Amino acid sequence: xxxxxxxxxxxxxxxxxxxxxxxxxxxxxxxxxxxxxxxxxxxxxxxxxxxxxxxxxxxxxxxxxxxxxxxxxxxxxxxxxxxxxxxxxxxxxxxxxxxxxxxxxxxxxxxxxxxxxxxxxxxxxxxxxxxxxxxxxxxxxxxxxxxxxxxxxxxxxxxxxxxxxxxxxxxxxxxxxxxxxxxxxxxxxxxxxxxxxxxxxxxxxxxxxxxxxxxxxxxxxxxxx
Amino acid sequence: xxxxxxxxxxxxxxxxxxxxxxxxxxxxxxxxxxxxxxxxxxxxxxxxxxxxxxxxxxxxxxxxxxxxxxxxxxxxxxxxxxxxxxxxxxxxxxxxxxxxxxxxxxxxxxxxxxxxxxxxxxxxxxxxxxxxxxxxxxxxxxxxxxxxxxxxxxxxxxxxxxxxxxxxxxxxxxxxxxxxxxxxxxxxxxxxxxxxxxxxxxxxxxxxxxxxxxxxxxxxxxxxx
Amino acid sequence: xxxxxxxxxxxxxxxxxxxxxxxxxxxxxxxxxxxxxxxxxxxxxxxxxxxxxxxxxxxxxxxxxxxxxxxxxxxxxxxxxxxxxxxxxxxxxxxxxxxxxxxxxxxxxxxxxxxxxxxxxxxxxxxxxxxxxxxxxxxxxxxxxxxxxxxxxxxxxxxxxxxxxxxxxxxxxxxxxxxxxxxxxxxxxxxxxxxxxxxxxxxxxxxxxxxxxxxxxxxxxxxxx
Amino acid sequence: xxxxxxxxxxxxxxxxxxxxxxxxxxxxxxxxxxxxxxxxxxxxxxxxxxxxxxxxxxxxxxxxxxxxxxxxxxxxxxxxxxxxxxxxxxxxxxxxxxxxxxxxxxxxxxxxxxxxxxxxxxxxxxxxxxxxxxxxxxxxxxxxxxxxxxxxxxxxxxxxxxxxxxxxxxxxxxxxxxxxxxxxxxxxxxxxxxxxxxxxxxxxxxxxxxxxxxxxxxxxxxxxx
DNA sequence: TATGAATGAGCATTCATTCAT
DNA sequence: AATGAATGAATGCTCATTCAT
Numbered sequence: 001x002x003x004x005x006x007x008x009x010x011x012x013x014x015x016x017x018x019x020x021x022x023x024x025x026x027x028x029x030x031x032x033x034x035x036x037x038x039x040x041x042x043x044x045x046x047x048x049x050x051x052x053x054x055x056x057x058x059x060x061x062x063x064x065x066x067x068x069x070x071x072x073x074x075x076x077x078x079x080x081x082x083x084x085x086x087x088x089x090x091x092x093x094x095x096x097x098x099x100x101x102x103x104x105x106x107x108x109x110x111x112x113x114x115x116x117x118x119x120x121x122x123x124x125x126x127x128x129x130x131x132x133x134x135x136x137x138x139x140x141x142x143x144x145x146x147x148x149x150x151x152x153x154x155x156x157x158x159x160x161x162x163x164x165x166x167x168x169x170x171x172x173x174x175x176x177x178x179x180x181x182x183x184x185x186x187x188x189x190x191x192x193x194x195x196x197x198x199x200x201x202x203x204x205x206x207x208x209x210x211x212x213x214x215x216x217x218x219x220x221x222x223x224x225x
Numbered sequence: 226x227x228x229x230x231x232x233x234x235x236x237x238x239x240x241x242x243x244x245x246x247x248x249x250x251x252x253x254x255x256x257x258x259x260x261x262x263x264x265x266x267x268x269x270x271x272x273x274x275x276x277x278x279x280x281x282x283x284x285x286x287x288x289x290x291x292x293x294x295x296x297x298x299x300x301x302x303x304x305x306x307x308x309x310x311x312x313x314x315x316x317x318x319x320x321x322x323x324x325x326x327x328x329x330x331x332x333x334x335x336x337x338x339x340x341x342x343x344x345x346x347x348x349x350x351x352x353x354x355x356x357x358x359x360x361x362x363x364x365x366x367x368x369x370x371x372x373x374x375x376x377x378x379x380x381x382x383x384x385x386x387x388x389x390x391x392x393x394x395x396x397x398x399x400x401x402x403x404x405x406x407x408x409x410x411x412x413x414x415x416x417x418x419x420x421x422x423x424x425x426x427x428x429x430x431x432x433x434x435x436x437x438x439x440x441x442x443x444x445x446x447x448x449x450x
Numbered sequence: 451x452x453x454x455x456x457x458x459x460x461x462x463x464x465x466x467x468x469x470x471x472x473x474x475x476x477x478x479x480x481x482x483x484x485x486x487x488x489x490x491x492x493x494x495x496x497x498x499x500x501x502x503x504x505x506x507x508x509x510x511x512x513x514x515x516x517x518x519x520x521x522x523x524x525x526x527x528x529x530x531x532x533x534x535x536x537x538x539x540x541x542x543x544x545x546x547x548x549x550x551x552x553x554x555x556x557x558x559x560x561x562x563x564x565x566x567x568x569x570x571x572x573x574x575x576x577x578x579x580x581x582x583x584x585x586x587x588x589x590x591x592x593x594x595x596x597x598x599x600x601x602x603x604x605x606x607x608x609x610x611x612x613x614x615x616x617x618x619x620x621x622x623x624x625x626x627x628x629x630x631x632x633x634x635x636x637x638x639x640x641x642x643x644x645x646x647x648x649x650x651x652x653x654x655x656x657x658x659x660x661x662x663x664x665x666x667x668x669x670x671x672x673x674x675x
Numbered sequence: 676x677x678x679x680x681x682x683x684x685x686x687x688x689x690x691x692x693x694x695x696x697x698x699x700x701x702x703x704x705x706x707x708x709x710x711x712x713x714x715x716x717x718x719x720x721x722x723x724x725x726x727x728x729x730x731x732x733x734x735x736x737x738x739x740x741x742x743x744x745x746x747x748x749x750x751x752x753x754x755x756x757x758x759x760x761x762x763x764x765x766x767x768x769x770x771x772x773x774x775x776x777x778x779x780x781x782x783x784x785x786x787x788x789x790x791x792x793x794x795x796x797x798x799x800x801x802x803x804x805x806x807x808x809x810x811x812x813x814x815x816x817x818x819x820x821x822x823x824x825x826x827x828x829x830x831x832x833x834x835x836x837x838x839x840x841x842x843x844x845x846x847x848x849x850x851x852x853x854x855x856x857x858x859x860x861x862x863x864x865x866x867x868x869x870x871x872x873x874x875x876x877x878x879x880x881x882x883x884x885x886x887x888x889x890x891x892x893x894x895x896x897x898x899x900x
Numbered sequence: 901t902a903t904g905a906a907t908g909a910g911c912a913t914t915c916a917t918t919c920a921t
Numbered sequence: 922a923a924t925g926a927a928t929g930a931a932t933g934c935t936c937a938t939t940c941a942t
Binding site: 100104107108110112113145146148149150152153155156157158159160161163164166167177178181182185186187188189211 | 325329332333337338370371374375377378380381382383384385386388389391392402403406407410411412413414433
């Protein structure tokens with residue numbers, strides 16, 4: 001078996017083990033046994049247990065990035081955002097144990113910013129930010145937003161929904177419903193109609209009133225409810 | 226030293242150690258030494274290392290809940306929400322290591338729902354949900370919202386912002402700015418103005434058209450559909 | 451509460467705890483708590499945990515010796531032996547945990563021969579040996595027996611039956627049946643009745659019959675019962 | 676050193692340590708040191724201290740069972756029984772500490788019946804029971820015996836004799852004498868010749884005397900020895 | 901006399917990593 | 922290249938006993 005095949009087998013086995021037992025119980029010895037090789041070989045190809053785990057996470061993330069291509073720019077904004085959030089939730093639902101590893105272990109690593117996973121995470125985050133920027137350029141999204149915060153909110157919502165799923169709180173966890181909810185809330189907020197609109201209307205009403213008074217010498221009030 | 230004082234000392238020391246070294250490196254022996262007592266004493270008052278850590282988290286959460294009283298119901302909705310988010314971020318900024326412990330260890334515990342921390346977390350979540358409900362009743366927030374999702378989004382945003390801070394990504398992390406940003410985004414969403422307003426504007430346009438036609442004998446208006 | 455009362459309470463509590471949890475899990479702290487006194491008091495009256503446990507065993511043994519008086523010497527031998535064995539099994543059945551303590555811990559102690567329990571054990575063993583001796587004197591038991599071995603066999607049988615009971619193997623463990631079985635086997639052995647004896651008698655009977663017939667012309671049968 | 680050799684060394688060392696210090700003071704660390712290996716190696720081949728000790732007991736028992744082959748069926752019953760009892764006592768005399776471990780620790784284990792030692796113990800017990808059954812079939816042993824009780828008595832006698840030896844009470848402990856004594860007592864019981872027989876003979880003597888006196892006018896006494 | 905806080909030695913077990921073969 | 926035996930530091934937890942108050 002070639003070196004690359006060997007590595008592929010180890011990575012696949014390791015991913016299975018993480019999926020089955022959780023990353024806290026992941027043992028290099030088991031990877032070797034399940035791969036039909038010796039422990040020494042695992043350490044030949046991966047400097048340490050940690051490196052192996054990081055590579056597993058990296059591969060998984062890479063797959064995700066490839067499977068979830070950038071949303072087509074000619075789609076409506078809402079659809080683009082939905083697609084990005086939906087892919088993310090879907091991927092998490094498929095590999096909850098790996099998700100936990102990335103969220104809990106890698107992200108807490110002081111060295112996180114030098115890890116490939118960090119860059120991957122940035123790539124994905126960028127695809128979200130790109131959608132936002134596009135929305136801004138099209139005039140559909142407010143310009144005055146803190147981009148970082150928008151990104152945090154989107155991912156925050158995704159992750160928080162994920163935790164509930166990982167803890168088994170939401171047995172009926174539906175990727176579609178959750179993704180739709182997050183998308184709408186991000187775009188529309190939770191308020192009912194906007195006060196600014198009213199103000200503008202009031203201003204218009206004022207103008208109309210003035211016109212009317214010029215015409216008839218009579219001051220019109222706002223339309224009765 | 227009285228039993229209660231002893232317990233207090235242990236808890237304080239333990240909290241310091243978690244703060245300094247992170248919960249992964251927390252050793253009961255060190256707690257004892259730093260408290261000037263024997264390891265056995267720690268185990269006299271706390272059945273296990275885990276229980277001690279949970280108590281530290283619990284006390285911290287309790288302090289937070291006491292320090293962050295329910296927002297006054299007569300405040301504007303936006304201020305109430307801001308206050309809740311601000312307290313949360315503030316508390317996290319003060320004890321990042323404990324936050325990590327709660328978010329990563331406790332929340333991932335299969336038994337999480339039976340822990341005091343879970344109930345505390347619910348209490349806090351409830352205070353947020355209460356604000357939302359009140360907004361709905363006042364007609365300021367849409368009725369058709371998935372409450373759980375709103376809650377997830379708010380906490381998700383808070384936590385995600387927290388992670389960036391914990392990782393030292395945002396050195397200039399400002400509780401005020403972040404809380405303000407989250408609050409506004411939750412309430413208003415990120416979109417520009419709302420199409421529904423159009424109806425009202427159409428009515429106005431109609432009024433203006435009539436006025437204008439009276440003035441000039443010409444019908445202005447939007448193009449007929 | 452007087453000193454003696456105190457001691458009595460401690461001993462009673464200790465016995466209950468040994469009964470409930472087994473002697474391996476016996477904790478002085480629990481004795482104190484259950485007795486409503488402090489741990490220090492336990493150590494005031496008993497030099498060590500071991501001494502306390504030995505005293506519990508001693509008291510129990512003493513009770514047994516008092517409750518199981520010497521078998522009346524005018525009873526048939528078999529009844530005396532049965533009584534002794536029966537009392538022993540009965541006492542064991544009542545306090546299995548204490549029995550285990552004596553059999554496993556005390557008896558294995560290098561210092562066992564200096565313990566009160568040893569002397570008590572000897573007292574009880576003597577009562578058995580006395581029955582045997584009496585049997586010998588009455589001509590009912592062979593003289594050439596190794597007394598020590600007889601004693602070992604009797605107690606061995608009792609203890610082995612006990613172990614099965616302690617392990618829960620014989621749920622239907624009946625003191626009566628077991629005591630009866632042991633008694634009979636000890637007295638009679640397991641061999642069938644000696645064929646030679648009967649044969650000889652028959653031969654003699656045959657000879658006598660012939661003599662009689664020669665004398666009287668009449669055939670005598672065996673004597674009517 | 677091969678895996679099997681290593682295991683053998685560990686088992687041998689462990690057995691020595693148990694022999695020297697008793698099973699209560701048995702430390703895995705010491706096994707490793709005395710075997711010239713690290714503690715980790717002990718745990719590589721044996722999941723736990725307990726498992727190691729059980730394996731030591733198991734091997735010892737297996738050796739015993741191999742060294743003490745089934746008694747030849749054509750031997751007299753008494754010789755077969757003697758042989759079985761003798762082997763048992765001999766093995767115990769060689770490894771008193773292991774005997775204590777089996778009798779006290781293993782046999783008290785709630786899981787005892789699932790241990791290999793239990794099955795070994797059954798195998799040996801069966802060889803005894805087989806001898807008994809054979810005796811019954813040959814008409815040499817009473818049919819109406821409670822087999823379980825016979826077995827208990829034999830082993831009880833063996834074990835009780837063992838205990839005395841283990842405690843050093845019988846310094847002159849002789850396997851031959853003890854085995855002989857137990858065998859005889861089991862087979863013959865402790866009673867003198869059966870009184871009924873004597874009685875019958877006396878009656879016969881009486882009849883014979885009468886006949887004789889009728890014949891010769893002379894009173895006959897009991898037959899001279 | 902009574903308390904109960906305090907001690908601290910003692911021990912089983914794990915597992916990432918190395919390296920002789 | 923490949924093996925897998927070997928390492929050994931690290932650590933949570935127990936509990937009989939003491940002694941200051």
